[in-house]
Amino acid sequence: MSSPADAFAPRPPSPEPQATPLESLVSHLLASKRSLSSVNHVLRANELVTSTRKSLEINVITTARSGFLRSGIDAQVQVLEQVRTGSESVARHGNAEFAAFLKTLDEAEQRLKGTLRTLRETFVDAGLRPEGEEKKNLLDFVDESGVETVLATINKSVGDAASQHKDFAKTNEQFAEEVLGVQNLMLQHRSRLFEDSAEHVEKNSALPHILTNMEENAREMANNLESLVKHYDLCVSAVKHTEGGGDAAQRIAGSLPEGVDVGESSLNASPEPITEDERQDMIEIIEKDASQVEEVVTEIRERIAEMEGQEQTLIRYIDACTEEHINTNAAFKLLKGIGHRLPAFIGQSQDFLMRWEEEKSTLAEHMEELEALREFYDGYLIAYDNLLIEIGRRGELETKVKKIIQDAMNKVNRLYQDDSEARKTFKDEQGDFLPVDIWPGMASGAVQYAIAPVGDSMGRVPEVPRIVIEQAIDRVNRRV
Incomplete structure (x- = not known):
């Protein structure tokens, strides 16, 4: 848009200028006055700059506080993760040993x-029991x-x-859930809201x-508004320098939008005299600038729209940062609580190890008792088989003894018969000669x-039975 100074620049001689009607100038003045409402966009732009600067400073x-907390929390979470994995490793090892013990006990x-x-x-053979x-x-x-x-003791x-x-x-x-709760709070700043705003800022x-x-x-926008104000001043001046335009200028120029810096004294003052050439130059500048007024107003609107969009992006970004800060503080509070309970948790892990060692010793003793019982009852079963074998051996021996006795009795009986016959012969031959009482057993x-x-x-x-x-x-031989 042309500068107001152009209205007073020297011009080469020109043909007789054609007068611009007052109505045309008044129309330009009205349009110029309407364009001054853009001052609201300029004021809004200043507000946005001020609020944005303050928000970014905060x-x-x-963000610095959140970053400091996050770095400390991350380090502590790594320590907690080491404690957690160590404790879970103890639990896994204990569970594996317990499962192995259970399998061995079950077997x-x-x-x-x-x-x-x-x-x-x-069943005991009937021959061994009373009839x-x-x-x-x-x-x-x-x-x-x-x-x-x-078995009852083992089950207990x-x-x-x-x-x-x-x-x-x-x-x-x-413990794992508590640590995970801290980690989740630390990761929540990667929400869709934060990612969208961060992506928008990056683009x-x-x-x-x-x-x-x-x-x-x-x-x-301020420069554009200044150009619109200068164009407005030029329109007012042109109308006032046009015959019959003084009253119109005062009537139209009144009640301007708040914030437009146009002196009331200049509106009420009488116009300074100018030459016709100067007036024509002024009118030409007005005509030229009038075609650009709408473009300038549109540019102001586009710029304020862009700023409003940037403000929304920053609001989303700052909201996400605020949410991150809140989550980080919440994570820090959780971490403090975990820290207070950490010694007790480590103590429980150590207590588990000691108690499990005692339980392992007890289970091992029970296993030995089971094996001792099994060996005893296996020995009982084997002894019964050996008892049957022993009975067979004794039966064979008894058979042999009976045979020997039978043979001996046969020989004794033959000797008895021989002795009886010899006694009878002796009695028959010598009995008549010997007194009976000489040997009482002689006749027996x-x-x-x-x-x-x-x-x-x-x-x-x-x-x-054999x-x-x-x-x-056969069973005894199979066990060997």
């Missing part, structure tokens, strides 16, 4: 129950209460250990340059001999 402090229990089942299914007695198995001759007591120990592992896992889970320029851009827009018969078992009948070898003994021998 945000710099807030030992199953072996013991298998042995007991075999004892229950193995008419009800059939009994090997388990009927031993007390099972010891097994039940050991396993339950205590499982409860201990469960409590420790719950403690680890609670336009670096954040500090936005304020510079807004200040530049405000200056340009031959002495008879008998072989009989000594002791009670309990020592007798029972009658056990097949039963052979099966026992």
